[in-house]
Amino acid sequence: MKNISFKRKVKDHSIKINELPVIRGFDLDKNLKVSSLLENYSTIGFQASHIGKAVEIINSIKKEKAELYLTCTSNMVSSGLRELIAKLAEKKLVAAIITSTGAIEEDFMKTMNDFYLGSFNADDQIVKKNAINRLGNIFVPDKNYCDFEDWHMKFIGKIAEKNNIIAPSEYIKKMGMEINDKRSILHHAARNKIPIFCPGFVDGAIGDHFYFYNRNKKEKLIIDTVADVTNFFNMLIQPDKVAGLILGGGIAKHHLIGASQIRNGLDYAIYVQTGTEYDGSLSGAKPKEAVSWNKLKSESNSVCIEADATIVFPMLALALDE
Helix, strand or coil: CCCHHHCCCCCCCCCCHHHCCCCCCCCCCCCCCHHHHHHHHHHCCHHHHHHHHHHHHHHHHHHHCCEEEEEECHHHHHCCHHHHHHHHHHCCCCCEEECCHHHHHHHHHHHHCCCEECCCCCCHHHHHHCCEEEECCEEEEHHHHHHHHHHHHHHHHHHHHHCCEECHHHHHHHHHHCCCCCCCHHHHHHHCCCCEECCCCCCCHHHHHHHHHHCCCCCCCEECHHHHHHHHHHHHCCCCCEEEEEECCHHHHHHHHHHHHHHCCECEEEEEECCCCCCCCCCCCCHHHHHHCCCECCHHHEEEEECCHHHHHHHHHHHHHC
């Protein structure tokens, strides 16, 4: 061989190359089960191998009977992942859900009106003139917000009459009990006593509604976020093993891993994210950074899949359910 670049002498034997998994794909088989399919991902390479490791972690979570906490940003519920998360709640495959206000209000909105597939390349001036709001390639008509506000303002009044001080998770549970839509996350969570924690509860249309309701009231509605911190922390310290399935970043991601410091970190963690770590953001931080904060016990029991959750999460949900 004339290219001397590939005639280097081995000077270090720390990498046992022959002991590493061999990169290879798999045969297409109509009878291939989901679990077997995803296990085969581990030798494909790139992010597919991370999906394969996530399945290994899911199997460990099941074997160890670890309590699984799901965190997600609101755009997950804007998408069709809503129905998959609802199914996990229906089957009691998660112990709790941590999310943001948009997820709460959009889950409820979808019980009343539909969201529609639009385009990332839509002319937003035209979208605006059509009284539509755009979430990526998802269109949400103004009517959805109007109908939700009409319902919610009456609901706030009913809640405030009985008890004007209430924790977000209790408020969300009461919302869920009003829903009969079996595709709803709130519906199944409320009936299966799966708490939904929302640390930034007033950051959205719901917060707007609280403002409008309290503006002319002497007896104002008070959202007791501190009560939920107590509820959440008390719940988190009980199990022998705790796992996190984390879709996206933001406040939902940190609320789980931050709280996990009181038990010296999560035992297992699966991140699915598109954020990058170069800017020091929590949303882009990898599991190894969480180890330094005692938010995760060991990097070896974690994986970060850098991908769009709408592609990856359906596969992980199937693995959880098998």
